[in-house]
């Protein structure tokens with residue numbers, strides 16, 4: 249019998265905590281003691297979701313779609329000056345969609361934008377650059393950490409990066425390299441989370457991962473120094489967020505069903521943050 253959700257009602261499934269085989273109706277896993285290891289029969293669906301999920305494609309699809317949406321909503325006010333401002337949505341529309349930074353977070357009380365800002369971009373070059381980096385790193389990270397832990401690292405990097413950037417913008421003085429912005433967006437904060445995780449993995453797992461992290465980091469820092477308007481606080485916070493999330497998730501262990509549940513919650517919270525940005529402004 250198969251339904252849309254393919255809920256399993258008999259037989260054995262894999263415990264989402266420890267990976268042992270358990271009966272789908274067992275109240276407790278005999279290996280690790282987790283209660284409801286069968287997840288009401290939804291465990292196999294979660295596992296398949298993880299196997300089918302292409303993190304890199306999903307993020308690129310969402311970022312490009314949202315960039316086009318913000319452009320369209322900006323209508324006539326689309327910037328067309330230099331290369332950095334080519335095809336730029338207006339600040340008002342970006343705030344509407346959930347831009348983060350000192351002004352939205354502390355000025356407007358929109359704290360949840362630390363979850364939404366990573367999905368928004370300020371122009372063609374901005375989105376193209378970030379998606380290129382994602383294309384370079386996404387498959388490697390998904391391979392090393394698994395798709396669910398990659399989502400968790402990506403989300404944590406974004407939250408940490410935009411939180412640091414917003415706090416710095418509100419309370420820290422401006423430094424030459426560490427400028428703060430009233431408004432901040434872009435996938436580079438969560439991407440720095442991926443770099444941080446790769447760097448952490450490289451310390452314990454493989455030197456290739458570490459070399460990759462360092463090489464991307466050097467490029468990003470040079471880019472951050474040369475190009476005006478780069479939010480280096482967000483990058484710094486993102487790196488730290490990804491590094492510590494990787495340490496916490498222990499990439500040397502196998503990805504578990506529990507990671508997929510947390511990953512789904514991360515993506516749902518991010519989507520909700522964008523939705524909330526709309527609703528609250530029109531309240």
Ligand SMILES: [Zn+2]
Pocket residue numbers: 263264265266267268277278279280281282285
């Ligand atoms: Zn177990």
